[in-house]
Amino acid sequence: MPSRHLLQQPSPPHPRHHRLRPHHHSWPLFLIAAGAAAAATAALLILAFLLHRRRRLRRLKNHSDPPQPLPADPDPDPPSTCRTFTYSDLRRATSCFSPSNKLGQGGFGPVYLGNLTGKPVAVKLLDPGSLQGEREFRNELWLAPVVGVCDRVVAPLGFCSGPSGRMLVYDLMRNGSVQEALLDKRRPELMVWGVRLSVALDVARALEFLHFGCNPPIVHGDVKPSNVLLDADFSAKIADFGLARFVVVDDDAVMNAEDDNRSLTAESECTTTAATTVTAFEQSPEPVDGDSNASPAVKKRSASGGDWWWRQDRNGGGGGGGSSNVKDYVMQWIGSEVNKERPRGQWAEGDAGPKPEGKKIKKRPMEWWASLDEERRSARRKKKKPREWWREEFCEELTNKANKKKQKNKKAGVGEAEPKKQQWWQNQSDGDDAEEVNSSRKKLRKGRQRSSDWWAEGASSELRTGRRNSQDSGVGVSGDTVPKSGGVSSTPSMRGTVCYAAPEYGGGGPLSEKCDVYSFGVLLLVIISGRRPLQVACSPMSEFERANLVSWARQLARAGKLMDLVDQNICNLDSDQALMCITVALLCLQRSPARRPSMKEVVGMLCGETEPPHLPVEFSPSPPGGFMFKSPKKARQNIEGFKIRQVTT
Numbered sequence: 001m002p003s004r005h006l007l008q009q010p011s012p013p014h015p016r017h018h019r020l021r022p023h024h025h026s027w028p029l030f031l032i033a034a035g036a037a038a039a040a041t042a043a044l045l046i047l048a049f050l051l052h053r054r055r056r057l058r059r060l061k062n063h064s065d066p067p068q069p070l071p072a073d074p075d076p077d078p079p080s081t082c083r084t085f086t087y088s089d090l091r092r093a094t095s096c097f098s099p100s101n102k103l104g105q106g107g108f109g110p111v112y113l114g115n116l117t118g119k120p121v122a123v124k125l126l127d128p129g130s131l132q133g134e135r136e137f138r139n140e141l142w143l144a145p146v147v148g149v150c151d152r153v154v155a156p157l158g159f160c161s162g163p164s165g166r167m168l169v170y171d172l173m174r175n176g177s178v179q180e181a182l183l184d185k186r187r188p189e190l191m192v193w194g195v196r197l198s199v200a201l202d203v204a205r206a207l208e209f210l211h212f213g214c215n216p217p218i219v220h221g222d223v224k225p226s227n228v229l230l231d232a233d234f235s236a237k238i239a240d241f242g243l244a245r246f247v248v249v250d251d252d253a254v255m256n257a258e259d260d261n262r263s264l265t266a267e268s269e270c271t272t273t274a275a276t277t278v279t280a281f282e283q284s285p286e287p288v289d290g291d292s293n294a295s296p297a298v299k300k301r302s303a304s305g306g307d308w309w310w311r312q313d314r315n316g317g318g319g320g321g322g323s324s325n326v327k328d329y330v331m332q333w334i335g336s337e338v339n340k341e342r343p344r345g346q347w348a349e350g351d352a353g354p355k356p357e358g359k360k361i362k363k364r365p366m367e368w369w370a371s372l373d374e375e376r377r378s379a380r381r382k383k384k385k386p387r388e389w390w391r392e393e394f395c396e397e398l399t400n401k402a403n404k405k406k407q408k409n410k411k412a413g414v415g416e417a418e419p420k421k422q423q424w425w426q427n428q429s430d431g432d433d434a435e436e437v438n439s440s441r442k443k444l445r446k447g448r449q450r451s452s453d454w455w456a457e458g459a460s461s462e463l464r465t466g467r468r469n470s471q472d473s474g475v476g477v478s479g480d481t482v483p484k485s486g487g488v489s490s491t492p493s494m495r496g497t498v499c500y501a502a503p504e505y506g507g508g509g510p511l512s513e514k515c516d517v518y519s520f521g522v523l524l525l526v527i528i529s530g531r532r533p534l535q536v537a538c539s540p541m542s543e544f545e546r547a548n549l550v551s552w553a554r555q556l557a558r559a560g561k562l563m564d565l566v567d568q569n570i571c572n573l574d575s576d577q578a579l580m581c582i583t584v585a586l587l588c589l590q591r592s593p594a595r596r597p598s599m600k601e602v603v604g605m606l607c608g609e610t611e612p613p614h615l616p617v618e619f620s621p622s623p624p625g626g627f628m629f630k631s632p633k634k635a636r637q638n639i640e641g642f643k644i645r646q647v648t649t
């Protein structure tokens with residue numbers, strides 16, 4: 001029989017229970033740890049709440065009374081000529097940005113009428129979060145001391161930059177912009193020929209100053225009626241230097257261009273290859289050069305435009321304010337915007353400087369993200385033959401759509417209508433052998449071309465690429481349906497404004513002085529005709545050909561009826577001057593930048609100081625009967641005859 005002692009001994013714990021049950025010694029530790037964790041979480045929550053509350057209070061305080069002085073600003077130092085204003089100064093000046101004081105709305109933001117101790121001013125308010133406005137703000141400030149010396153330019157008097165917002169202050173131009181005065185309000189003062197001519201001449205002189213009176217030369221980049229402001233006596237001044245750039249001549253490119261020029265024929269159109277442009281804050285301006293005939297040699301820099309920018313940043317700024325923040329800013333901009341908007345390669349090769357060779361550049365996440373799609377597409381394109389790629393991209397989608405439509409029709413009991421025509425793209429990808437399909441496709445293409453020609457001819461290629469563009473951007477509806485005065489922006493993209501941007505610039509070429517010349521040509525036609533460059537007609541088809549001002553002007557030139565362009569409402573018209581102005585405009589609108597005159601030549605022609613201009617060959621009236629001669633001998637005779645007639649007339 002077992003002893004009592006043995007019976008009372010506890011049985012050994014089950015191994016599983018032993019593992020799961022906490023040892024009775026660890027209980028207090030466990031409780032302490034749990035308590036500490038709970039306390040830490042509570043403390044964190046309270047801290048987060050307090051921080052949030054403090055931030056909210058600070059934000060509210062900022063809105064009611066902005067702090068002064070301004071906090072450390074990452075922007076370049078403001079130019080000495082510009083005054084610094086506080087938010088309260090400008091709020092008071094504009095009666096708390098009262099809607100009744102609103103002068104207009106631009107891509108930058110709204111513009112308000114203000115009164116600074118008796119001086120009337122215009123206050124431009126930067127829309128918060130606007131990248132475009134941010135860039136323009138810097139550009140305007142940087143250029144103010146350079147362009148402000150010219151009395152045909154509206155430069156900022158001062159600025160405000162703080163957590164409450166950014167603002168630029170300008171002299172008030174009492175008669176608003178040419179867009180408003182001429183196209184919207186049709187001011188009677190502008191119905192006098194002499195006033196229109198003087199407006200055109202003022203703008204031409206302002207551009208001449210930018211191109212020849214500044215060193216390095218400045219390209220405005222966005223010449224259009226809403227950027228031409230009229231003061232009390234209708235003198236015109238050019239404004240808005242948000243897209244302006246310095247022209248920097250690239251040494252290496254000059255050498256190459258010189259070499260190239262030796263081998264090029266007289267037809268060469270290569271004048272701008274040696275120059276590149278940089279934004280104002282990428283290059284510190286030099287004092288205005290008194291010599292307005294600065295030769296290209298004077299304009300040369302020791303480093304190329306792109307190289308200069310790169311080096312300046314590596315050295316951590318210098319050059320009068322180019323801080324490393326500028327690079328960060330530009331890089332951010334490139335990452336987020338340029339990849340979307342700019343044609344590939346321009347920034348990488350032109351403005352952003354050379355890439356270090358043999359080293360794979362590590363992309364920032366944002367840049368990588370922006371370029372991912374493009375890379376993937378180009379890799380796919382490389383692997384596949386063009387037709388395969390095309391089929392994959394488009395035909396499959398079209399086929400799917402057609403199949404869906406077929407199924408829908410079947411369900412609805414509708415017979416298949418012209419199946420072959422519907423699926424011409426499938427035939428295309430299957431070998432291009434169906435005669436019928438080919439002809440229908442040709443017809444389609446032909447039709448498309450015809451209707452788009454007039455559009456493409458005058459409007460910038462931006463229109464064709466369908467990028468973000470202005471609301472009015474020179475486009476109007478025929479009749480009197482005009483935008484409400486002062487309310488419509490003509491926001492430019494990063495390549496100028498639709499209808500005013502030179503075709504080579506909108507299409508991805510470099511920005512040069514000749515781009516301004518082209519835009520001036522469009523502006524001149526607008527001033528003479530008193531209408532927008534693109535006027536969408538609602539009425540008869542005869543209006544259709546007049547819709548695009550530039551191509552209509554070209555047509556009229558070929559038909560020898562240029563005077564049809566002149567605004568019927570103009571009084572005291574001087575027909576000779578009007579004809580001369582239209583001819584100058586057409587010279588500026590030549591497709592080849594090299595053939596366009598310089599702004600100096602334009603001023604000379606408009607003032608009557610130089611030879612009256614001749615119509616460019618591309619716009620000369622067609623010879624009677626055209627050039628469709630059957631016999632080459634007869635054709636030669638007729639052409640010779642036409643040439644003689646042209647010279648004598």
Ligand SMILES: Nc1ncnc2c1ncn2[C@@H]1O[C@H](COP(=O)(O)OP(=O)(O)OP(=O)(O)O)[C@@H](O)[C@H]1O
Nearest residue numbers: 104105106107111122170172173177226490491492
């Ligand atoms: N200094 C000024 N004096 C009087 N009115 C002005 C002045 N500056 C601008 N405005 C008015 O404000 C409007 C908007 O100007 P802003 O330069 O911001 O935009 P925009 O040129 O019309 O368009 P975007 O900025 O897209 O080029 C102008 O059309 C003009 O009517």
